[in-house]
Amino acid sequence: MLKILKYSFFDLIRSRWSYVYFAFYLLLGVVLLFLNNDLSKAVITLMNVIIVLVPLIGTIFGVMYYYNSKEFTELLLAQPLKRSSIFLGQYLGVAMSLSMSLILGLGIPFVFYGLFKSNAIWDFSLLLITGTFLTFIFTALAFNIALSNDNKIKGFGYAILLWLLLAIIYDGVFLMSLIFFEDYPLDKLSLIGTMLNPIDLSRTLILLKLDISALLGYTGAIFKQFFGTSFGLIISFIMLIIWVILPVMRIMFKSRKKDF
């Protein structure tokens, strides 16, 4: 598996798209930090970009990589390699190269800004950690979609739909349901609802870390009570890890039974 990982990774970090992705974050980081004096505002803007963009790029890149390397995968399948190691290797290659673009692209401007001396280092680390988690989650989901759909167009369609669902529609439905059932106690429901969507979960984690939860009113207070504690933080990270593990397990399961 490590060999496949190594080659997919090197193949990807030399592709033009990795550089574009890296350059985008670099530019974003530089602009937000050096043209804007308020660090916590910069982190919030970055968060808003990351929360939407990372899942989108993760899904699209994952699906694209899978379909593009299909014939090559067939070549690998004829070698004495286990199926699970081929697909896990490729998955990790994509996820790691994307994460690297993210971490380096945002990290470099922050280091120059003097990150290590500022208090924002924890906010910023959390931002990168959740960004990396989101990359791993959505790349794994993308591989799942691609493995289940031999038709490229369908695969891309489902990938975009998944992103739309989790990044936008989920929030809408969630809010609507909160308004609709406002006469009932909703604390637990809204907590669970947030936990079930990795994008919402990441957003909540960062917002609460930034101590602007006062803006969120009563719900914010409840959330703060939960996520603000180390218990809540641990639970949240466990949720994110589960969100990585479940799709990865399905990749292994699905790839074992698939015909090529």
Add this chain to the structure above:
Amino acid sequence: MVSIENLHKSFGKNQVLKGVDLSIKNGGIIAVLGPNGSGKTTLIKSVLGMVIPNKGTIKVQGENVKKNSNYRHYIDYLPQIANFPSNLKVKELIKMIKDLRKNTNNDQHLIELFKLQPFLDKKLGNLSGGTKQKVNIFLTFMFDSPLIILDEPTTGLDPISLIRLKNLIQEEKAKGKTILITSHIMSFVEEISDEIVFLLEGKIYFKGTITELKNKTNQQDFEHAIASILSENHA
């Protein structure tokens, strides 16, 4: 070498293989023929473990292929379509496949044979279709495995490379290897193969030498013999 028993495979409602029994002995060149959709590629891919059969057992060198990847050390496979990661150089791809499979010493000879020297430093994405096929063939013959499976090996090759390929196949046969070929080019099959296996509607319709096939169908040449099988069964 290879033994297949009662192999069934369907894709959805489409039954492709309906009980194939086939045993291939060591040594010689066997061509798998059949009309489009007769299950040639499915059969080959089942042997490689890329397609997972619904029923039946396949053994290569006595090892059951099910849930096993180790037996593929005995097989060299040339896929139908050659497509490689476009950012890798030819050299790097060769290094990578060597790294994945180990044991080889044949590569310098093959690079010279197919005149691949000038392409070694080029990226795979920039190669022409024919050159990609040469790289593909190169990767297949680089290892000294006892079973070689070639799926449409002639696609995109220029005449000189085709002659070289034929020589290469004969050389490998002389070493006592077993070579399994699918092709649509009947003259190529007739020239090269010792034995043919004719698949029709998911079953083996004929297995034997080309002379036997000609006798069976009362036809003078091979192409007509094949055509007569097809017209008898589809008319």
